[in-house]
Amino acid sequence: xxxxxxxxxxxxxxxxxxxxxxxxxxxxxxxxxxxxxxxxxxxxxxxxxxxxxxxxxxxxxxxxxxxxxxxxxxxxxxxxxxxxxxxxxxxxxxxxxxxxxxxxxxxxxxxxxxxxxxxxxxxxxxxxxxxxxxxxxxxxxxxxxxxxxxxxxxxxxxxxxxxxxxxxxxxxxxxxxxxxxxxxxxxxxxxxxxxxxxxxxxxxxxxxxxxxxxxxxxxxxxxxxxxxxxxxxxxxxxxxxxxxxxxxxxxxxxxxxxxxxxxxxxxxxxxxxxxxxxxxxxxxxxxxxxxxxxxxxxxxxxxxxxxxxxxxxxxxxxxxxxxxxxxxxxxxxxxxxxxxxxxxxxxxxxxxxxxxxxxxxxxxxxx
Amino acid sequence: xxxxxxxxxxxxxxxxxxxxxxxxxxxxxxxxxxxxxxxxxxxxxxxxxxxxxxxxxxxxxxxxxxxxxxxxxxxxxxxxxxxxxxxxxxxxxxxxxxxxxxxxxxxxxxxxxxxxxxxxxxxxxxxxxxxxxxxxxxxxxxxxxxxxxxxxxxxxxxxxxxxxxxxxxxxxxxxxxxxxxxxxxxxxxxxxxxxxxxxxxxxxxxxxxxxxxxxxxxxxxxxxxxxxxxxxxxxxxxxxxxxxxxxxxxxxxxxxxxxxxxxxxxxxxxxxxxxxxxxxxxxxxxxxxxxxxxxxxxxxxxxxxxxxxxxxxxxxxxxxxxxxxxxxxxxxxxxxxxxxxxxxxxxxxxxxxxxxxxxxxxxxxxx
Numbered sequence: 121x122x123x124x125x126x127x128x129x130x131x132x133x134x135x136x137x138x139x140x141x142x143x144x145x146x147x148x149x150x151x152x153x154x155x156x157x158x159x160x161x162x163x164x165x166x167x168x169x170x171x172x173x174x175x176x177x178x179x180x181x182x183x184x185x186x187x188x189x190x191x192x193x194x195x196x197x198x199x200x201x202x203x204x205x206x207x208x209x210x211x212x213x214x215x216x217x218x219x220x221x222x223x224x225x226x227x228x229x230x231x232x233x234x235x236x237x238x239x240x241x242x243x244x245x246x247x248x249x250x251x252x253x254x255x256x257x258x259x260x261x262x263x264x265x266x267x268x269x270x271x272x273x274x275x276x277x278x279x280x281x282x283x284x285x286x287x288x289x290x291x292x293x294x295x296x297x298x299x300x301x302x303x304x305x306x307x308x309x310x311x312x313x314x315x316x317x318x319x320x321x322x323x324x325x326x327x328x329x330x331x332x333x334x335x336x337x338x339x340x341x342x343x344x345x346x347x348x349x350x351x352x353x354x355x356x357x358x359x360x361x362x363x364x365x366x367x368x369x370x371x372x373x374x375x376x377x378x379x380x381x382x383x384x385x386x387x388x389x390x391x392x393x394x395x396x397x398x399x400x401x402x403x404x405x406x407x408x409x410x411x412x413x414x415x416x417x418x419x420x421x422x423x424x425x426x427x428x429x430x431x432x433x434x435x436x437x438x439x440x441x442x443x444x445x446x447x448x449x450x451x452x453x454x455x456x457x458x459x460x461x462x463x464x465x466x467x468x469x470x471x472x473x474x475x476x477x478x479x480x481x482x483x484x485x486x487x
Numbered sequence: 488x489x490x491x492x493x494x495x496x497x498x499x500x501x502x503x504x505x506x507x508x509x510x511x512x513x514x515x516x517x518x519x520x521x522x523x524x525x526x527x528x529x530x531x532x533x534x535x536x537x538x539x540x541x542x543x544x545x546x547x548x549x550x551x552x553x554x555x556x557x558x559x560x561x562x563x564x565x566x567x568x569x570x571x572x573x574x575x576x577x578x579x580x581x582x583x584x585x586x587x588x589x590x591x592x593x594x595x596x597x598x599x600x601x602x603x604x605x606x607x608x609x610x611x612x613x614x615x616x617x618x619x620x621x622x623x624x625x626x627x628x629x630x631x632x633x634x635x636x637x638x639x640x641x642x643x644x645x646x647x648x649x650x651x652x653x654x655x656x657x658x659x660x661x662x663x664x665x666x667x668x669x670x671x672x673x674x675x676x677x678x679x680x681x682x683x684x685x686x687x688x689x690x691x692x693x694x695x696x697x698x699x700x701x702x703x704x705x706x707x708x709x710x711x712x713x714x715x716x717x718x719x720x721x722x723x724x725x726x727x728x729x730x731x732x733x734x735x736x737x738x739x740x741x742x743x744x745x746x747x748x749x750x751x752x753x754x755x756x757x758x759x760x761x762x763x764x765x766x767x768x769x770x771x772x773x774x775x776x777x778x779x780x781x782x783x784x785x786x787x788x789x790x791x792x793x794x795x796x797x798x799x800x801x802x803x804x805x806x807x808x809x810x811x812x813x814x815x816x817x818x819x820x821x822x823x824x825x826x827x828x829x830x831x832x833x834x835x836x837x838x839x840x841x842x843x844x845x846x847x848x849x850x851x852x853x854x
Contacts, residue, residue, distance in 0.1 A: 280653045280662065281651075281652040284649050286648075286649075302661055302662055
C-alpha cells in the first residue's frame with residue numbers, strides 16, 4: 121500500500137477492524153476512536169506510511185496504552201502522557217523519532233499512535249508488532265526477532281514516570297507490569313525504539329490497511345444486505361496474505377468469569393450452541409485477549425491464530441469487557457501470517473506460554 | 488566530630504551500633520560488615536566526613552539496599568550494582584557525586600555507603616536520613632524536610648535497572664516497592680540526591696559516630712564485667728544529644744509470627760516476662776523494624792522512638808530475622824532527637840502511618 125493520509129471517512133471501518141484484530145483485548149478502540157475523531161475533525165494531518173518507505177536509519181518508536189482493557193474504559197488514555205513518554209525515549213536514546221509504529225494493531229493501540237502522529241507530525245508506519253493484540257509486552261514480533269523492548273517509559277496521569285531498562289523482553293514485561301498495576305492497571309508507555317531497518321524486518325507489515333479492509337468488508341456486506349460473515353471470509357480468501365477464516369461456533373453466553381487481576385482481565389466465557397452449533401458448548405479462555413477455543417476436549421483454535429467473538433447478526437466485534445450473559449455471537453477463527461508462526465514466535469506467544477496443554481496446530485488443520 | 492578515617496579497629500563497635508539503630512530491621516549488618524571488613528583489609532581509604540565540612544553546593548547521594556531483611560541474608564548485596572546505581576543518578580542529574588550519605592543509619596545501610604566510598608573514593612557523611620532504620624523510602628528526614636526521593640535508581644544482580652521519577656516521596660516508595668518485590672524483594676538503590684546544604688539541613692547528623700559509640704559502650708561494659716545495659720544507659724545520659732534510654736521489659740520469646748510479604752518482613756513477637764518482668768507479657772509488632780511495644784493495653788514505646796531487642800546477657804542486638812522461640816532478651820527503648828519528632832516528621836513515620844491507634848507520646852513520658 122502506498123503512503124496515505126488518514127481521514128474521517130476511513131475511521132469507522134478502521135475502528136471495527138482494530139476491534140476485530142484485538143481478539144477481545146487491546147482495549148476497546150471506541151475511546152481511542154473518539155480521540156482520533158476529534159483530532160481529524162480539527163484538521164489533523166496524519167500520514168500512514170508504507171513501511172517500505174522507511175529509511176534503514178530512521179528512528180521508529182512504539183507508543184501504547186498498557187493495562188487491563190476493563191480498566192481502560194474508565195481510565196481514559198492521556199495523549200499528552202504518551203507524547204511525554206515518546207520524548208523520554210528520545211532523551212534515553214539521544215535521537216529524535218522519525219516515525220511511530222503500533223506495538224499492537226488490535227484494539228485501542230491501533231488507534232493511539234495516529235493520535236500521537238497528529239500531535240507530533242510524525243508518520244505512523246502501516247504495520248505493528250503483534251498483527252493482533254496480545255496481553256504482554258514481550259509478545260511483539262519486534263522482540264521475537266531481536267529488538268529490545270527496553271528502555272520502556274511508563275507514565276500515569278499524575279506525571280509519575282518510571283523507566284525500565286531490562287536485559288530481556290520478558291523481564292521488561294515483568295517490571296513494567298508491576299509498575300502498571302501500581303499506576304492503577306493503566307499506563308501510557310513508549311517502548312521498542314528501533315531503526316527503520318529493524319521495523320521493516322521484524323514488524324507485521326500492512327496491518328493498519330488490514331484493519332481498514334476487515335472493517336470495510338463487514339460494512340459492505342451489511343450495506344448490500346448480504347451475510348457479513350460470508351463477506352469476511354470472502355475478504356480473507358482474496359486478501360494480500362490469503363488468510364484462512366472460518367466460523368468456529370454459533371452460540372449464546374451462558375457463563376462468564378472475568379477478573380481484573382495481576383494487571384489483566386483474566387477468565388473464560390462459555391457459549392451454548394445455537395443454529396448450526398445447537399447441542400454443543402464452547403469455552404473460550406482469555407487473558408485480555410481470547411487465547412483458546414475448546415469444544416469439550418477438542419481445541420478449535422489457539423493463539424497466535426485469531427479468535428474473534430462477533431455479534432451474531434451484524435458481525436460487530438465484542439471485546440472481553442463487553443461480554444455479557446445471553447449475548448448471541450459467532451466465534452470466528454482466522455489464521456496469522458508465517459512471521460507469527462515460526463518456532464521463535466511460538467516460543468514467545470504460542471499456547472505453551474499461556475499454559476494451554478495443546479501443541480500449536482494451525483487453525484486450518486484443526487477445523 | 489571531625490572528619491576521620493574508617494579503620495578495622497572501629498568495625499566491631501560500629502556494626503553492633505548499626506544493628507542497635509536498626510531496631511530489628513535495616514538488614515543484618517553482619518553481611519555488610521563482611522564486605523566492609525574485606526575492603527578495609529585490602530587497605531581501602533574510607534573518609535567519614537563531618538557534615539559541617541560539606542560545601543553548600545556539594546552533590547550528595549544516598550546509596551542503599553532495599554527490601555526485606557529476611558531476604559537480604561540470602562541475597563547478598565552487590566556493591567557493583569550500587570556503584571552502577573550511583574552512576575545512573577549522576578547521569579540523571581548531570582553531576583558527579585562529591586559525597587555519599589546513608590539513607591538509614593541502622594542495619595546494613597549504615598555500612599554499605601562505606602563500601603561504596605571505598606570503591607569510588609567518595610567521602611561518607613557522618614549522618615543519615617532516618618537516625619535509625621525504617622521500612623519505607625519516604626521515611627527519611629531528607630524527604631520530610633523537602634528533598635525528593637526521586638529519581639530513584641533500582642538494580643538487581645542481573646543488571647536490570649529501573650528508574651522511578653515520582654511526584655511525591657510516597658509515590659516514589661510505591662513504585663520502587665513493587666519493582667523491588669519483582670526483583671526478589673531485594674534491590675540495590677540510589678536515591679535522595681541533594682546539595683550539601685540540603686544534606687546538612689535535613690539529615691540526622693553524626694549518626695555514624697553515634698553507632699560507633701553505642702557499640703563501644705556495650706563492649707566496654709562487657710570488658711569491665713559490668714552490666715552492658717547500665718553501660719548503654721550511662722552512654723546515652725552523657726551523649727551529645729542526651730537521650731533517654733530505659734529497659735522496657737525482660738522476657739523470653741514465646742510466640743513469633745513473621746511473614747515475608749508485600750516487600751517486607753511483617754509480624755509480631757510475644758515475650759513472657761522473666762526477672763523484673765515476671766508475670767507480664769509484651770507484644771512487639773514489626774514491619775522490618777520494631778514499631779510498637781505493648782504490655783496489654785499499655786503502650787511502652789512506639790515509632791519513631793527506638794525499640795531495640797537485645798540479648799539478655801551481653802546486650803547484642805537481635806534483628807527481626809534473628810528472633811527465635813525461647814530467646815531471652817531485654818527490650819530497650821531510646822528517645823530520638825527533636826528533628827525526628829516534629830509534626831511533619833510524625834506525619835511521615837509516626838504511629839498513625841503504621842496503623843497504631845495511639846497518638847505519639849515520647850517514650851520518656853510513657854515510662
